[in-house]
Amino acid sequence: MKITLPIFSLLLILVAFQGCESTKGLSASTSYNEAPLTVEVPAGMSSADVQKAMGATFAGRQWTVTDTTGDSMTAILNHRGYQAKATMVRSGNTIRILSESKMLDSKTDEYVPAVPLGWLQNLQKDLRKRLSQAAYTDFQ
Numbered sequence: 001m002k003i004t005l006p007i008f009s010l011l012l013i014l015v016a017f018q019g020c021e022s023t024k025g026l027s028a029s030t031s032y033n034e035a036p037l038t039v040e041v042p043a044g045m046s047s048a049d050v051q052k053a054m055g056a057t058f059a060g061r062q063w064t065v066t067d068t069t070g071d072s073m074t075a076i077l078n079h080r081g082y083q084a085k086a087t088m089v090r091s092g093n094t095i096r097i098l099s100e101s102k103m104l105d106s107k108t109d110e111y112v113p114a115v116p117l118g119w120l121q122n123l124q125k126d127l128r129k130r131l132s133q134a135a136y137t138d139f140q
Contacts, residue, residue: 023114023115023117024105024112024113024115025106025112025113025114026113026116028114028115029099029100029101029103029111029113029114029115032099032115033099035100036096036097036098036099036120036123037096037097037120037121037123037124038094038095038096038097038129039094039095039097039124039128039131040091040093040094040095040128041090041092041094041095041131042131042132042134042135043093044135045131045134045135047071047090049103049134050090050095050131051073051129052134053131053134054073054083054088054095054127055068055073057088057123057126057127057130058073058075058086058123060126061077061119061126062077062079062124063075063076063077063084063086063123063138064076064077064104065084070090070091071089071090071091072087072088072102073088074086074087074088075087075089077119081103081104082101082102082103082104082114082116082119083102083103083108083111084099084101084119085099085100086098086101086103086106086119086120086123087099087100088101088102088123088127095127097120097123097124097127099115099116099120101113101114101115101116102114105131
């Protein structure tokens with residue numbers, strides 16, 4: 001038991017200090033937005049239900065919604081040296097999750113374009129779940 005506890009403690013510390021998986025640089029940001037993460041909208045779902053799911057997804061991850069227009073919603077999150085900005089845009093039955101984020105470069109002390117991929121993947125996972133739940137509720 002004495003050997004297991006230190007190993008468990010080490011793993012717990014590693015998980016607690018794990019940062020957001022990201023790539024940085026203008027080319028990384030451009031490349032991401034050319035082929036961003038997507039979520040399929042269940043058939044027959046109204047724009048109002050999609051907007052509600054997008055807002056709940058952002059709020060659930062502590063993002064602050066800054067703009068809502070038509071079929072898109074933008075939110076920001078300032079955390080761990082990031083100035084993250086994500087926009088969910090619905091086109092037909094697909095929602096694209098775009099990023100206009102920056103992170104503080106510790107060497108230059110300036111913000112550089114970055115893609116907080118781990119955070120965007122969390123938004124993707126949560127949005128997919130919320131849309132599925134809303135579609136199931138509407139179906140019943």
